[in-house]
Amino acid sequence: MNEERVWFLLSIQLSGEATPKELEELNSLLKQHPEWELRAELMRNMWRSKRPSSPVAASHFDKHLQRLSNHLALPALQFDNETTESDPAETTTERRRNPLRWLWAATAAAACLVIFLLVYMPATKREAKPVASNTISTRPGSKSKVELPDGTQVWLNADSKLTYGQNFSGNTREVTLIGEAYFDVAHASSPETGKRIPFIIHTNSIDIKVLGTAFNVRSYPAEKTTETALIRGSVEITLHNSPDKKIVLKPDEKLIVKNDNAAVISTANNDSSAGWPDNEPVMTLSRIRPYKQDTTSHFETMWVKNKLAFENEAFDRMLPEIERWYNVTIVLKNESLNGLHFTGVFENKSLADVMEALSISRGFHYEIKGDRVTIW
Amino acid sequence: MNDLYHIRSLQERIALYEDMQAYHALYDLFFHNLHRFCYSFVKSSETAEEIVSDVFIKLWQIRNKLPEIENLKVYLYQIAKNFCLNYITRHFKNPVASLDEMDIEAVICLDNPEELCISADIINTIQQTIKQLPPQCRLIFQMVKEDGMRYKEVADILHISVLTVRNQVAIATRKIAEALPASIRESAIRLR
Incomplete structure (x- = not known):
């Protein structure tokens, strides 16, 4: 009986299922019966014998x-x-x-996504844990859609980065955005207080606080302005440079904030916001721009549907968008072209198609060489 | 434990971004073990590879639901087991009633006799002993020793109790131990 016990204890030890007490029992049994020691040792050796983990052939x-x-x-x-x-x-x-290519585009995008999903937190577990920050990023030429742990959907435009983590559990939901993203924020209530948990987006120049809504934020570091376009719901925006002033947007409204020294000087109702001359106010409230008569699509969010859209857009603001979209570098050799404005929607068009259409309508010259476009 | 987080993050990457690199990594991570597991049932390397491939096709089809799967390893083995049983039913025309009625071939690794300090002769004896174990016992032993699975995981995959797994591993261990030489002298005699 004793011997059978030894092999049982050995089996659970080798399987890693033994309790400390059982291990102790095994040791003392083997000490009492040195005659089993050799078999136990051979057994341990045999158990450890594993085929060296050979890499899986790519074939x-x-x-x-x-x-x-x-x-x-x-x-x-x-x-x-x-x-x-x-x-x-x-x-x-x-x-x-x-569509398959899209899958590969996603793959390429995913390949470069820096994801630190070190700690996965099921919604039910709420005890404090060390939370690593999660970063989702896209390269120029690729887009991505993600769902955050709270169910919020985020479409990330090209060359953008979204970070969350530290503050994305319990009673706060905070993310940091560099670049452009469209948010469809899910409602969330605190299980303890029943209060709604606000969703806060930090950008370079503004913070946006929302409860549950859909809107687009465009905040590329290289651009002069940060735009917030509200599709539905309501958001509250705080400017970093005037934290006491809060601007509440209503649906179909858009707030454009000048990036450097973002301080409130005046709130104007400009319908056209293209371009940003230096003497303009640092903040402008305007309407979002519906596409044709369709009230459900707007120029601000066309990119989400994979459409490259411009409405009365200045050339110098448009080119960076094309650069990001197609992951190319555009060199403008004729400064006078900067004053041009364009309106148009491109869907599933190649860079060559887009450049051809633009050049025909405005009569400029261009040349595409690899990932470099020269315009004159 | 690191492995667990690694698998978890691959799961997320596949689900959220259709990340093909993560998909590839997951395939490589499980290929050998799933292949061995399937081979035990179907006893053909090619068929086993096709079943592993089917498992990963299935995984791709349900990629959106991946974050909901708590233990992906168990899940993959479960699908693999079902595919193997389907295959056997289809090809041998007799539905599988229970694991113990099946002819399962355990692939137990006993390489490097020098390292093991056991003679080839004894290795042979061990192999014979394993062959004489009941099929289910052999499979459980393989999953615990070769794949390093927890009893609970084996139990979940094979739909048996943890106690059964524990008992079967104990039986296998005892049978093998009894086949081993009890003393150096005996081992030396056998060596000769």
Whole structure:
């Protein structure tokens, strides 16, 4: 009976399922019966014998991808990270037309996403834990959609970064945005107080506090302004430079804040906000721009639907957007072109198509060489 | 434990971003173990590989729901087991009643006899002993020793109780131990 007990205890020890008390019992039993010691030792050695973990040959996964794509009734998938890098201008067209390409675009985007989902917190567990901050970022030429732990949907435009973490549990929801994102904020109430938990977005120049709503924020460091366009619900904006002043937006309103020295001088109702001459006020409240008669789509949020849209947009504001969209560098050799304004929507168009359309309508010259566009 | 977080983060990346690199990493992480597990049932390397592939096709199809899966390892093995049983039912025309009625081949690794300090002869004896274990016992032993699974995980995958897993591992250990030489002298004699 004793011997059977020893092998039982050994089996749970080797499986890593023994309690300290059981381990103690095993040790004392083996001390009393040295005649079992050798077998136990051999057993331990045998158990530890593991085939050295050889890397999985790439051919296995290739074969699997082939089967997966057959299964999805799509052309064969290629697993090649380099293709998306080599010629963004050309691959972008392909990518947009073909849903599979979109998947690869997502892959490329995902490949560069820096995700620190070190700690996954199920909604039910609320005890304090060390929370790492999570960063979701997109490169130029790619977009991404994410759902935050509270159910909030975020569409991240090209070359943007969203960080959350430290303050994204319990009674606060705070994120930091660099770049452009469209938020559809989920309602959340505190289980203790039943109060609504505000969702706060920090940008370079403003903080936006919301309860549950959909809106677009555009805050690229290289741009002169930060724009907040409210689609529905309501948001409260605080300017970093005048924290005591709060601006509440109503649906269809848009707030444009000048980035450096963002201080309130005046609130004007400008309908056209294109361009930003230096003598303009640092903050402008205007209407969002509906696309045609359609009240559900606006120029501010067209990018979410993968449409590159401009409405009476100044050239110098448009070019960075095209650069981000197609991941190219644009060199403008003729400064006088900066005064041009454009209106138009591009859907599933290649960089060449877009440049061709623009150049025809305004009569400028351009040349695309790899990821470099020269305009004169 | 790190592994757990690693798997968790791969799960999230696949679900949120359709991240193909994460998908590839997950495939590589589980390929050998799932392949061995499937091989135990179907006893053909090619078929086992196809079933592993089917498991990952399934995983891709349900990628949106991945964050809800608490233990992905258990989940993958469960799908693999079901696919294997489907395959056997389809190809051998006799539905599988219970694991113990199946012919399961355990793949237990006993490489590097020098390192083990056991002679090839004894290794042979161990292999024979394992072969004589009941099929379910063999499979459980394989999952615990080779895949490093917790009893609870094995129990969840095979739909048996943790107690059964514990008993079966104990039986396997005892049978193997009894086949081992009891003393150096005996071991030396056997070596000769």
